[in-house]
Amino acid sequence: MIRPKELYQLHWISLLFLGEVLASGPTNARGEEQAPSVPASDDPAKEVAPSPDLQKELLDRLRKMEQRLDRVTKQNEDLSQANKKLTEQVEDLSREIKKPGRSGGSGESTAVAPDSDNAKPAASPRISGGQSDLTQPPSAGGGSKASGGDPTVTGRAQEAGNRHRGKLSLKSSYDFENDGFIWSTEDDEISLGIRAMSQVEARIYQQPNQNPVSSGFYNPRSRLYFEGHLSRPIQYEVSVQNTFDTVNLLDAYLNFNYDPRLQLRLGRYKSPFTYEWYRIHVWDLLAPERSLFANNFEGNRRFGLMGWGTLFEHRLEYAVGTFNTQRNSYQPFNNRQDVMAFLNAKPFYNREEGFLLRDLQFGGSVDAGHEDQPTVPGVLRTNSAPAAAAINSTGAGNDATLPFLAFNADVRERGPRALWELHTAYYYRGLTLLGAWQGGYESYAKGTEGSATRIPINGWFAQAGYILTGETIRDRTLIDPIHPFDLRPGKFGLGAFEVTARYSELDLNSRVFTAGLADPNLWTNRTEMTDVGFNWYLNKFVKIYFDWEHTMFAQPVIYRPGPSLQKTSDLFWLRMQLYF
Structure with a gap:
């Protein structure tokens, strides 16, 4: 490669050579015949001007030499750029080899023979400043296990099978179908989605001076969901929830979806018992909360292993799993398990639009096990999920929700449990019809040694809703209004409106009093509840x-x-819900 300094010298040598040619005789350096030179004058003070032909020939030769010099200059510039790039590549390679994770701290990179996936890595010398460094001592702590060192120092101890992908670019989007902001790799193999929900409400009870229940503003739920997949078939979710005044883990599970007909889910999640609980999200409910039976005896969230899926082109949904027996607990109180199963049939699901029974659903679910643990729920309430809070709890949940039966402090769930539900659901255009019949029994005992008493339980509910503004649905979902609420010119809209009504009841056998499990002077074993509402989307x-x-x-x-007693209660409920 010709350096700039050498080019400068070459330029002057060329000019000197040209001068020599001009002053030389009839032959050039190659012995070729030259044009006649300029005749010398006898008088040194006088110069004889060259002939026009000679001037032209000399100018032509000068132009050709300048062109050659220009080509050499361009080649030199190209070589300089190539040299610069090569130097940068060598420096990058040197820095990469020097990284701790690359060499296990010993300054050695590893290479695997391309013809073998399992070939042992071979050491290669580290490049530093363009020279091999074969005498670099190992770093403190050694290197990877393969070199007899400590892999925790390197951060990348795996050798065979580690693809070292480096950084992957991400694409971002908002999923209107499944909701949430999503970041994923270009091939969608790895993704992270974020969703959130918050409910803020006013509960106004007609009866004054209630205690501990009181009118006021509450935050029954605020949730943050992190979910996605680590390769498309392996899905995950981790979510947290604030409930009134406590913050806890909500869900944490892995779901293996290699075939939608049989998926496996492991972790903590919604267990498959009662249609309202398992099949309808809380943000999709017709009323602010679920019916009496589901509120008090639903499966709730538990740790377990479940197989589930859809069959016959989505016409049959099923789930069956084994779960810790304690409702909504983070620990197993014993090594026993509840078995839960859910079945939902949609026989006409794939019929053409307009077919009257296309979105008819029906099925059932069961929850069976053997218990020996604290009672959950410890208090039955009109509009709250099962919880361990006692009647004298100072939590905000006790202030917000009306109790109608509280078990005595020494009562435990002990003995067999067998609960069931038969459900039906129907959707047509803007119409929703829901209903369920529930039954079974729970076993309770006084203290840890007393005999268990089996308490039969029965309940049912019927519910209806209708969208007045023209939107249609095929299942319970959030409504996307045809004309979203907006007061700006050119975008005016009022949103969507839905009217709702529900009747539900729950009945526990009178043994709950005769066996000394609860005080008959303060509580009832039968409750009926009517809701009439209006939803604005x-x-x-x-x-x-x-x-x-x-x-x-x-x-x-x-x-x-x-005590002051009441036989009825009236609640006026205003809830604002944000979900994305």
């Missing part, structure tokens, strides 16, 4: 519930110390 993300809930007790229940 401002857009797909914002929903407002207006609900009047009227509760009737078979016998008066306490609503403030004294």
